[in-house]
Amino acid sequence: MSNKNIWYLPGPFHQxxxxxxxxxxxxxxxxxxxxxxxxxxxxxxxxxxxxxxxVPKVLLIDGGSSSVDIDAFRAELEAVGLIVESFADQALIRPEGELGPIADRLFQVFEAVNAGVESLIRERDGEVEKVKALQLQVDDLLQQVEKAGQVDAEAKEVADLKAKLDEAKVPYRANASKESLEKLVADLTKA
Incomplete structure (x- = not known):
């Protein structure tokens, strides 16, 4: 025999x-x-x-005797809508006329956000320019290293050619070009 004693009741129980x-x-x-x-x-x-x-219903307006100004609420809501839409379009525009406290504060906050974003954009663009300048310097240094490597390789070849000519006791000019030294070494192997 099962003990079916569970009452499945949707909470919260104070309802x-x-x-x-x-x-x-x-x-x-x-x-x-x-x-x-x-x-x-x-x-x-x-x-x-x-x-x-x-649940008791809460009424915002009690006939016409309420001290709440519905037209002011509507105007502020419309101003908030215009501010939000202009911000979403990335062209913040202050609505015409007097703004209520909420719309005015929202506009101030969005202005601050826009100023911050513009500052970040300027900073980013400045950093991009620095990166471009640094890349040009890196490219120039790489070319210099490549040229220096070529000069070093050529100087080593010239030194090797001169060593072969010195070993064979063949006279050559001290400032002889690589081509003339190569020709003298080639003549050595023919002889």
């Missing part, structure tokens, strides 16, 4: 007019929040009926 905890205790039931579990294992066959409390 009910009845004291659901007292009802559960009186009927020998355990309450499980039905909105947090899918299982309905050991669900009780008979559970007490409960009703949800009626």
């Amino acid at each position: 009910y007019q009845e004291d659901v905890k007292a009802l559960a205790k009186a009927n020998g039931l355990r309450i499980v929040d039905a909105s947090v579990t899918e299982s309905r294992e050991d669900a009780a066959d008979e559970v007490p009926g409960v009703t949800v409390k009626e």
Whole structure:
């Protein structure tokens, strides 16, 4: 025989007019929040009926006797809408006329955001220019290294040619070109 004593009841439990905890205790039931579990294992066959409390409605306007100025609310809401739309279009525009406190503050905040973004854009553009200048310097240095490597390689070849000519006791000019030294070395191998 199974013990079906679980009352699956959607929470929160304060939304009910009845004291659901007292009802559960009186009927020998355990309450499980039905909105947090899918299982309905050991669900009780008979559970007490409960009703949800009626939420009182709050009225903003009470006929015409309210001290709330609906036209001012509408004007401010319209101003807020215009400010938000202009900001979204990336062209912040202050609406004509007097702004309410919320619209005015929103405009100030968006102005500050725009100023910050513009500052970041200027800073980024300055950094891009620095990067371009540094890249030109790097390219120039790489060319200089490549030329120096070529000059070093050529100087080594000239030194090798001169060493061969010195070994063979062949006279040559001290400032002889690489080509003339190569010719003299080639003549050595023919002889």
